[in-house]
Amino acid sequence: MPAHFQNALFGMGNPLLDICAVVDKDFLDKYGLKTNDQILAEEKHKEMFEEIVKKFKVEYHAGGATQNSVKVAQWMIQEPHKVATFFGCIGKDKFGKILKEKAEEAHVEAHYYEQSEEPTGTCAACITGDNRSLVANLAAANCYKKEKHLDLEENWKLVEKAQVYYIAGFFLTVSLESILKVAKHASENNKIFCLNLSAPFICEFFKEALMKVMPYVDILFGNETEAATFAQERGFETEDIEEIAKKAQSLPKENKKRQRIVVFTQGKEGTVMTKGDKVETFPVLKIDQSEIVDTTGAGDAFVGGFLSQLVQDKTFEQCIRAGHYAANVIIRHAGCTFPEKPDFH
Secondary structure, three states: OOHHHOOOEEEEOOOEEEEEEEOOHHHHHHOOOOOOEEEEOOHHHHHHHHHHHHHOOOEEEEEOHHHHHHHHHHHHHOOOOOOEEEEEEEEOOHHHHHHHHHHHHOOOEEEEEEEOOOOOEEEEEEEEOOEEEEEEEOHHHHHOOHHHHHOOHHHHHHHHHOOEEEEEHHHHHOOHHHHHHHHHHHHHOOOEEEEEOOOHHHHHHOHHHHHHHHHHOOEEEEEHHHHHHHHHHHOOOOOOHHHHHHHHHOOOOOOOOOOOEEEEEEOOEEEEEEEOOEEEEEOOOOOOHHHOOOOOOHHHHHHHHHHHHHOOOOOHHHHHHHHHHHHHHHOOOOOOOOOOOOOOO
């Protein structure tokens, strides 16, 4: 890849430090957690963050959905470094320092908005079997401000350098105006803007914000649960994932030069993608249950693999293959971590 690919991929989201632990059913029940879910921490989860560290063996990993995806994309690309740019907000503390170091190690160009009102955000990844229940305490991540960071000339220049944009739906709870500024820029310049549904609660409780961004979305990602919730909230009156994909594809769109593409993953079932007026299903790579260490970051890794090829103008089939490859690698490792080099052709 030539050097001008630097900053070709832009991501913006919630930089979080993941606190991962294998927990038991009692722990989930105590805090009212579902086995496979993503939620925002409430008052009742406060002591959970202390208890998980005391009671279980925890590992700390740099996380945050968008940040995971751009890191995986950079890992798949390898050279040049800094193809991926990332914006988000952290605190001036130990966890923030770890996130900065980890981004550097991953060769991602991270420009964090640093503030001292709130500590760096964390996410408890409560693992049981091959499920993970995520509880995010956004803290600093929730303090991202368009006018304090995105609008600054040196930062906006990096946005303009990009060709492909990716933002997880999670960021809709933080800064809709930042997302819209980036999405409109992509749309007006015929660049590719990608969004992830991210979680059932986004589709349900942040649907107004989600639908404000939808007209600018060229590629929509999600998993089967999110797709089902989205369909319910939009009154699609179908539970068929291919039908949902088609209906999501045909929602109003600003930039008519690109037809929207909808990509829904379904765990070990095949990945569904709209293509023209058809919907195709692509089988995932087989993996033995015993080889799965933890599925945290599998969806993020899929998107990262996909974006790594998209930014190189590869076919969508190739993007999906790369997504499946990356997810297959990530679930063999704890958290959203990966070996030194990919083996993808």
